[in-house]
Every structure is written in C-alpha cells, then in structure tokens.
Amino acid sequence: MKKWTYLVAAGMMLGATPVFTGCIDNDEPEGITILRGAKAELLKAKASVAAASVEQVKAEAALKLAEAEVKKAEAARIQAIADYEAAKAKEMEYKAELANIQNEEARADLENKIKMYAEQRAAAERAAQEAAAQLEVTLMGLKAQLVQQEALYEQALKDLALAKNTLTEAQNAYLEKWTTALNTAQNEVKQKAATYESAVKELARLTKIMEKTEAKESYLRTQQKAVDDAKADLDAAIEAQKLAEEYTGKTFEAAEKWEEEMLTLEADLKALDKKLADLAAERTKVETATAGEYEAVLKARQTYMDLTGYEWDNDLEDFSVNINQSKEEIKLNDIIISINEPTLGLAIDQTITDKYYYSDYLKALQNGDEFQLNSVSTINSLKETINGCALDPNDKAWTEENVARYTRELEKTQNNKDLIKEQWEQAVKAFKGLEYGNPSSFEGFDIVEEAVAAYNEAIKKYNADVEALNTFRTDKLDKAWNAHQDKLAEIEANYEKAKAANQTELEETYRGIEKNTGALEKAMNVAWANYDKLKTQYDQIENPTADDAKAYKAAEADYNKAVTAYQKAYDEANGYLKDNGDGTTTWIKGSYEKAQILRDNKNTIAEKDKILAEAKETEDYFKVNPNNALENESNKLWNAIYGYEGSFSIKNTAYQNVCQALSDFNNNFGFSTNYTVINEAYNYYDSEKQQFIPQEVKAEDVARINKNDLRSSISNLSRQLYGYTNANRLVELTAEEIKQEIENEWASMHPDASFVPYDYYSNNYTRYGLVGNIEYYKALIAQGTAALQPETKTKIENLVKEMDTHLADIDAQFTAYIADVIEPAETAYTTAYTTLMDKFTKIDTDIAEAESQKFAKKPVLDKINAAIEVYLSQEMTSEGKPVNSKTLADLREELQSIYEAAVTTAYEKETEYINAKEALQAVIDGTKEPVAAQQEIVADAQKALEAAQAELKAASEALQAEIERISATDAE
Known part of the structure; x- marks a missing residue:
C-alpha cells in the first residue's frame, strides 16, 4: 500500500503523521486521555464516512465493469480490423481485375463482389464504432459513480468540520491529521480517475480508426x-x-x-x-x-451538431455520449420492385419510400444495435421470402425426402380429418333432427335402455336385501341384544352404587378420627402456650422463690398430660409398634387402616355379587339366542348384500355399465357426457331414514340431451375441421371454397395480380383446420416439387441479386451523405478548432x-x-x-x-x-500497435486508480476507527 509521507498542513503537529498499511493500532496513544467530549455530530460524521465507503464499493464494481468493456472493445477491434483488411484487400483485388475485364457478365459479377466486400468493410467499421460507443457508455457510468463517491466523501468532510465545534482543541488537533489524510486520498482518487478517463477516451477514439497509418499518426500526436x-x-x-x-x-x-x-x-x-x-x-x-475565431469554431461545431445530433460536453474537446435528434432529414431515392414469378409463388409490385436522420445511425451504434432503415428491413425481408421459395418450412433446402415426408403427413392429416368429419356429420344430423330433450330416437339409445333396465333390477334387489337386514336387526337381533345389554348395565350400576356407599362410609369414619385427634392437638397447643407464657414470666424474675415456680410447674404438668393424650389418640388412629417385652414388636392397626380394610372387604363382596348376576344374565340371554343363532342369521343377510357377488356389487356394476353406455352414446355425437341424473339417483340420501337409498331411473332421463351442449360439440368439431373462424358450421366447407376465400383476400390486396403465390396459400391454409392443413401439405408438396426444378435456382439467384443491388444503392447514398455532408462539416469544425488551438x-x-x-x-x-x-x-x-x-x-x-x-x-x-x-x-518503431500501446496505458491508469481507491478505503476505515476511539473515550 502506498505510504502517505506527508499529511498535515502548516501549523499542525509534525511527527504525528499517520501511515496507513491497512491495519489500525489498537494501543491507546500517549495523551489520549485528553480526547474527550465527542458529541452526536461526531458520530453523524462517522456515519457519513461509512456511507461514502459504501458508495466506493459500487465505484470499484463499476471500474471492474469498465475493465471488462475495455477487453471486449479490444476483442471487437481485433476482429473488426481483420474483417476490414480482408474485405479491403479483396475489394482492391477485384477493382484491379475489373480494369482488364471486357465481358459484361464477368464485369457484373466482379462489380457485385466489389459491392459485397465494400459492405463487409463498412460493417467492420460499424462494429468498431459500436465497440467504441459501448466503451464510452460504460466510462460515463463509472464517471457518474465516482462523482457520487466524491460527493459523499465531501459531505463527510463537511460533517466532520461541523463536528469539530463539539470537540476540545486537543481533540480537534488530534483528529485533524486523520481528516487531512482522507481528503488527500480522495484528491488522489480524483486525479487518478481523471487520468483513467482520459486514457479510456483516447482508447475509444483509436478503436474507431480502421486505417493503421491514420491510427498511428493520431496516437503519436496525442x-x-x-x-x-x-x-x-x-x-x-x-x-x-x-x-x-x-x-x-x-x-x-x-x-x-x-x-x-x-x-x-x-x-x-x-x-x-x-x-x-x-x-x-x-x-x-x-x-x-x-474571440471572432472562437465564435467561428462554435458556429462550425453547431453546424456539425445539427447534422449529427451530437451533444457537446463541458470542455471544448469531445462529444458526450448523449445524442439528440439531428435536424436535417435525408430522403432516400424511391426503390421500385416488380416481381412476377408464378412458378415461385411471387407476385410483388411496390415502391419503397424512406427517410432517416443521421442521429438514428449514431444512436444505434451507441446502443450496440445494428442500424437498419425501414427500406433495408423491407428488402431483407423480401430476400428471405425469395430464398424461402427454395426452402422447406424448416428453412432447409428442399429434397425428395422432404416431398415424401410431407406426402406422409398429408395422408395422416387426411385420416384424422375423415374421423373428425364423421363425428361432425353425426352431431349435425342429431342437432337438426333433435326433439328437445328426448334421446329415444337416436342411434345407440337402445344400449342405454338395456343398461338402465339392468341397473333398475339391481337397485330393486339391493334395496330389498338392505330392508330385510334392517328389519331383522330391529325386530329380533337388536331387540334381544339391547335387553341383554340393559340388564348388564343395571348390574354394573348396582355394583358402582355399592362401591360408592362403601367409600362414603370410609370417609365418614376418617372425619370422626380427624375430629377427635384434632381436638386433642388443639388442647396440647393451648397447654403449651400457657406453659410458655408462665415460664417466660418466671425467667424474668431476678430472685425467684419456690412459690414463684408453682404456676409454671402446674402448667408444665398440664402440658405433659395433653401431649400424652394426643399421642395416644394419634397412635390409635394411625397404628403403632407394640413392644412384646422379649425383644420383638407387633404392629397394632390404627382406626384408619381398620376402616380401609372394612371398605375393601365390602367392595369384594359387591364385586362377587356383580359377577354372579352377570353370569346369570348371560345364561338367560343364550336361552333366547342359543349358539348365536340371531347373529348367524344377521350375517347371512349381510353377506347377501356385501359378500362376493352380493347385491351391492351387482348394483355397482350395473351403475358403471350405465355410465359406460351413456358415455358411448354421447361420444357417437362428439360431445361430453352429463352424468347428473344417474349420479343423483345412485347416490340418493333419504334424510328421514338417514341412509343412502339408490333410486331407479328412466333411460330417457339418463340420456337426456341439452341442445346447447350439442351446439358446443358441433362448434368444437367445426373448429377442428375448418378453423376457429368457421366454428358452428352445420354445412360442409370444401377445399375449393377455402381456396376461393384465400384468392379473394389476395385479390383485394393486389387487384392487378393474375395469380396467388404459393407461400400465400400455404401461410393461410393453416387457418382452416384439418381441411385447410390438407391443402397446406398439398401446397408444400407443389412448392417442393417446383423448387427441385433446375431453372428455379437461377430465378431465385437473379432476384436476390436484384435485392442486393437495391441494398447497395441505399448504402451508397448513405456513404455519400457521410462523405459529402457529415465529414466536410466535421473537417470544417476540426480545422477551425485546430487553427484556433494552435x-x-x-x-x-x-x-x-x-x-x-x-x-x-x-x-x-x-x-x-x-x-x-x-x-x-x-x-x-x-x-x-x-x-x-x-x-x-x-x-x-x-x-x-x-x-x-x-x-x-x-x-x-x-x-x-x-x-x-x-x-x-x-509505436514509432512499429513494434507495437497504437491501440495495444493505449491499452497498456489504460491498464496502468486502472492500476493507479485501484491503488488510490485502496488508499482511500484505508483512510476511511482509519478515520472511522479514530472517531470511535474519541467517542468511546468520551463515553468513559
């Protein structure tokens, strides 16, 4: 990390200069005890520094993004230069050959190649322009982020200046070196950022220059x-x-x-x-x-800006990234296209009119989009259509196998259409002849009737079996069983009643014992209190006599008697060990234990009485129901219902058969099945009897048809057959009628056309469902067959050449405008500017x-x-x-x-x-390309900026730590 050798201004204490290496000394420096009195403003300043540090992280991320864009621009330019030089070499080669060619066909071929390579060269130039524009956009983003970072650090320094008002003079002197360090580091970042920005701008400028000589001269000047x-x-x-x-x-x-x-x-x-x-x-x-020359420069610059839409940045040296709409509109020459090729399915007669602003082209470069005029887009689309005449729907060249494959698809579609059409015809017939709601006259209704009749018989049998089982259980089994259970419950109740009486008697005995012992315990406590009082009084007499002791001695004798009486009553209640005089003891039961034994004996007698009574009742029950005869009869009736092949299973099978018959009946007409009637009957619940009782039904109710449902079915089938625009048809739509509709549409759009193109047929047939798809495959097969003919390829090539000629004319006009208008305006400005700056x-x-x-x-x-x-x-x-x-x-x-x-x-x-x-x-010696040399300069500038950012981060962290130290010291 860079060392800050000097951080303090005149008048500050030298020798306390901080050196940041990424770590902070946690030992308290000498004299720290004077650093007291930090206020909330100081902590606010610390928060401001922290907020700036967060913004610095974003700036560092933006710098990494810019680094990536520099590498992308490098790769883009390498490819662009390669494409440009290769195209230029070919262009020059064919131009040299053209001078010696007399054959018109060969000359036309060479001229087309020259135009093609000229376009490739222009495309390479555009690619380099796009790379440079994107680099400038990214640079602007980084610059904005660095400005935001700088603003926050400046705010932090302002907050620190305000916080000084709350500190002592010693604290301010101590903190000053840290704030100065932060300010110095931020200024270093600002300087390094300016250097980096300048280096990247120069790289972007060089990236746009395709000619090596021009790039070298430009680099050497800079x-x-x-x-x-x-x-x-x-x-x-x-x-x-x-x-x-x-x-x-x-x-x-x-x-x-x-x-x-x-x-x-x-x-x-x-x-x-x-x-x-x-x-x-x-x-x-x-x-x-x-001043006059300066005004002329501004005027020339404004002229250039009006033509291009460029905005100028604050200095007088470069354009900013933003581009406004240029003021002058350029009108392209009208392009007339007339094609009449029935075998290719092409009939086009149109005039293309277009205009543009030069700023649209510049904005496209800036956004990284390929610049296209409306006319260019239209012609390229037409080229795709022309080339498509020899391509299958997968954009592959037609082959015999393609034709065979689409022939197979045609057969499958035909079979599917026949199946759907048969359903549609049945549904239409039903719809036309339907008496509302009555299905009895429809095909397949007899099967539904048979299924319903079988269902009704099964329901009768099932309901009769259920009724027989319920009656037997109610009148015989349940009656005898319930009487038996009632007597057993009575015996159990008597037993519980006896136990409750025994428990009550026990509790009464307990209360009597407790009352007796409680009274004796109370008397004992009263005697103790009397004795304690008299003894205390006696103990307070200085020279007591024998007479003085009589009172407390009598009270002591009374207390001992009360203790003996209470102890005797307690032992008689709870029991005690009696000394037999021979070294053994005998446990003497107390009245509590005797009462519990009495209660348990009475409960045992009551339980035996209960068991005897239950045995007698069970014996009486089996006299009425020997060997479970009633249960056996009930099981027999239950098995008749729920056993294997019982009436429940038969009933369920019959219900399923009705549902299947009903489904088949509806499928014959191609609409969904409504199971409401059969389901409601089968699942009928009798609320009075509180049980499910399936009901019989009528076949005409089960199969009843709603005409609206039938209409929906017809609509669905019509859409499948004839497409969404032909739903609800009750009459057939033929292939001839479909073809006529398509031809009428084409004629309305092209009144003078004598035929409809293949692709228009094929593109529109698919709107007409299966019937249209059949014609679609027929059209594809016809198109494929035509595409395989030798003369078709020649026709397509000639038409594509015609479109390429139109595109070349557009590019030539565009290039001419740049050469005749834009470049002279730029030259006029740069010449005036250079002359003035000299x-x-x-x-x-x-x-x-x-x-x-x-x-x-x-x-x-x-x-x-x-x-x-x-x-x-x-x-x-x-x-x-x-x-x-x-x-x-x-x-x-x-x-x-x-x-x-x-x-x-x-x-x-x-x-x-x-x-x-x-x-x-x-670069002078030619050992390094200008762009490569500038990239190294950018890399060095980036490293310097990263180092400055790292130093600023260390300064920020150190300052925050020192604020914490002052604040913590003040808090102590």
Missing part, C-alpha cells in the same frame, strides 16, 4: 504531448528535490535566521502564484484577440510548465514552512512552562524526511516519463 507533460513534471520534481535538499544543509541555529527563511519561502510561493496569474492574464489577451500552444505550454513547478514545489515549500513554524512555536502551560517544544535536531530530522519524500516523487515522475517515452518509441 502521446507526444503526454511525453512532453511527463518531462515537465519530471523537471519540476527535480527542482523540488533540489529545494528540499538545500534545506537539509542549513547550518544556522538562531531563531531569527529561521524566521527569515520562512519569509523567503513565502515569497517563493507568492512568486509561483504571480507567475501563473501573469500567464493567465496573457492567455486572456490571446482569448480576446481570437494560437494557444505557446502560452498553454508555459502555463503547464508553471503549474508543474507549482504542484511540485508548493507541497515541499508548505512542508518546510510548517516544520520551521512548529520548531519556532511553543505551547505553554498555565505555569508558563513550554509543552512539546521541538528541538533543532527534530527540525533537521523533519527536513530530512521532506527531502526523502521529494526524492521518491522525483523517481516516480522519472519512471512515468521513461514509460511514456518507451510507449511512444515502440
């Missing part, structure tokens, strides 16, 4: 100035280096001597500014003297040299002046003691660093000068 500018920059850098070196050898130490040096330096700076001011005044005089050459050279001296010397003078000022100044404490004063050794060290930086700058300028000279010499 690059020679670049070499001269680089030499001036180098000379200025060497002088700045000498100036810096001079101050490293100053030997005096007296302060007043250094003050004199400061005055000398300031005078040098003023002298530089005065020289530039004098030169500017002298240039103003030249401008005044040439009068500024000397003064502009002097100004450039002076500016080089200023831009090289001024930074060195500023830095030396600042170093001396810091050396001479002293910051004093409140006690009058100097703070951070600089020694003479510090000054000499600083002057040495200024000199080293000047040496580095001079080296860089020398490198730039050498590179520029070498690039120029390589």
